Amino acid sequence: MASSEGAAQFAGFATYGPFRTGAGYDLTVENSIYVCDAFQHRGIASTLMEALIAEARRDGRAVMVAAIGLPNEPSCALHARFGFREVGTLRGIGRKFGRSLDLLLMQKDL
Numbered sequence: 559m560a561s562s563e564g565a566a567q568f569a570g571f572a573t574y575g576p577f578r579t580g581a582g583y584d585l586t587v588e589n590s591i592y593v594c595d596a597f598q599h600r601g602i603a604s605t606l607m608e609a610l611i612a613e614a615r616r617d618g619r620a621v622m623v624a625a626i627g628l629p630n631e632p633s634c635a636l637h638a639r640f641g642f643r644e645v646g647t648l649r650g651i652g653r654k655f656g657r658s659l660d661l662l663l664m665q666k667d668l
């Protein structure tokens with residue numbers, strides 16, 4: 559999504575891709591959403607999320623998963639607002655800036 563203020567600027571994006579390989583997971587996608595700092599708190603992620611969910615439904619997908627590195631209250635709140643529910647947390651599964659990272663899985667049935 560590009561900003562409408564003057565010259566075009568990159569404001570953020572939302573996309574989805576396969577959740578896992580294997581035909582059994584074809585109907586499930588994992589999303590990714592990002593809004594640049596300067597454009598946050600203006601409803602851009604909400605607009606993107608609405609479009610993303612609508613596209614996944616049109617595409618015949620049944621489930622959308624969000625994998626959120628913790629802590630990330632803004633992302634958890636955004637996903638909860640769109641009906642994603644917490645289904646589990648993978649503990650210490652990643653590393654970022656030398657620290658262990660937990661990954662929260664949230665799921666929305668489409």
Ligand SMILES: CC(C)(COP(=O)(O)OP(=O)(O)OC[C@H]1O[C@@H](n2cnc3c(N)ncnc32)[C@H](O)[C@@H]1OP(=O)(O)O)[C@@H](O)C(=O)NCCC(=O)NCCS
Pocket residue numbers: 591592593594597598599600601602603604605624625626627630631632633635636637639
């Ligand atoms: C999460 C993110 C996409 C939200 O983008 P945004 O455009 O600011 O979000 P919106 O303005 O559409 O806000 C929608 C809802 O998200 C939640 N939210 C957004 N920012 C928040 C914050 N700082 N604290 C708590 N909740 C927040 C709220 O529920 C908000 O609804 P409300 O305004 O009615 O309270 C943005 O903060 C971001 O890109 N963060 C960095 C990347 C990231 O964490 N991506 C997700 C990876 S899983």
